Amino acid sequence: LAKTTQPISMDSYEGQEVNITCSHNNIATNDYITWYQQFPSQGPRFIIQGYKTKVTNEVASLFIPADRKSSTLSLPRVSLSDTAVYYCLVGPMDSSYKLIFGSGTRLLVRP
Amino acid sequence: GAGVSQTPSNKVTEKGKYVELRCDPISGHTALYWYRQSLGQGPEFLIYFQGTGAADDSGLPNDRFFAVRPEGSVSTLKIQRTERGDSAVYLCASSFGGNANTGELFFGEGSRLTVL
Numbered sequence: 254l255a256k257t258t259q260p261i262s263m264d265s266y267e268g269q270e271v272n273i274t275c276s277h278n279n280i281a282t283n284d285y286i287t288w289y290q291q292f293p294s295q296g297p298r299f300i301i302q303g304y305k306t307k308v309t310n311e312v313a314s315l316f317i318p319a320d321r322k323s324s325t326l327s328l329p330r331v332s333l334s335d336t337a338v339y340y341c342l343v344g345p346m347d348s349s350y351k352l353i354f355g356s357g358t359r360l361l362v363r364p
Numbered sequence: 365g366a367g368v369s370q371t372p373s374n375k376v377t378e379k380g381k382y383v384e385l386r387c388d389p390i391s392g393h394t395a396l397y398w399y400r401q402s403l404g405q406g407p408e409f410l411i412y413f414q415g416t417g418a419a420d421d422s423g424l425p426n427d428r429f430f431a432v433r434p435e436g437s438v439s440t441l442k443i444q445r446t447e448r449g450d451s452a453v454y455l456c457a458s459s460f461g462g463n464a465n466t467g468e469l470f471f472g473e474g475s476r477l478t479v480l
Contacts, residue, residue, distance in 0.1 A: 296471025
């Protein structure tokens with residue numbers, strides 16, 4: 254499974270847009286990119302998933318360049334409640350049941 | 365239930381004791397997963413069930429760990445002769461199918477195990 258690299262931590266302020274970039278240089282052709290969010294004392298929560306170009310939902314956008322060697326999770330106008338750990342994962346679309354989590358990015362949103 | 369339910373939420377035990385952790389997945393989800401999360405780390409895969417059978421238990425650290433899902437719904441993670449290194453949050457997740465990378469896993473809040 255492809256290894257991911259993402260910043261250990263990031264700081265932001267309420268109302269700002271936050272972009273968290275994840276590197277996955279050895280991503281395979283059949284790998285998807287998925288982001289999870291985890292609050293303290295809770296299990297991870299699915300945010301968004303994509304294969305290429307751009308995906309947007311009510312929570313975030315995911316930008317994937319053509320070479321797919323990186324991806325960027327974009328959180329528009331963050332609030333204090335977006336303070337959490339964000340995990341970038343890649344894994345194959347065909348019958349893969351193991352999610353491989355790294356250490357994630359700890360986002361701190363300040364007032 | 366509305367979400368994945370895990371009990372107990374907290375468990376403190378002594379070294380050498382036996383522990384059971386229970387997971388009640390979302391109704392209708394055939395796939396169930398157990399993960400373990402140590403402080404400051406991401407969750408690590410332990411075992412995956414599709415229905416009643418353990419399709420992959422390659423993440424279980426040793427033979428002190430065992431999990432069952434006898435009726436294809438509730439699962440129990442069993443840890444024998446607990447060690448201090450077993451202290452962690454044990455997370456359970458479920459999903460409609462077994463492909464975790466093209467869908468969404470729904471995680472419970474976890475069971476925090478502390479072995480003294």
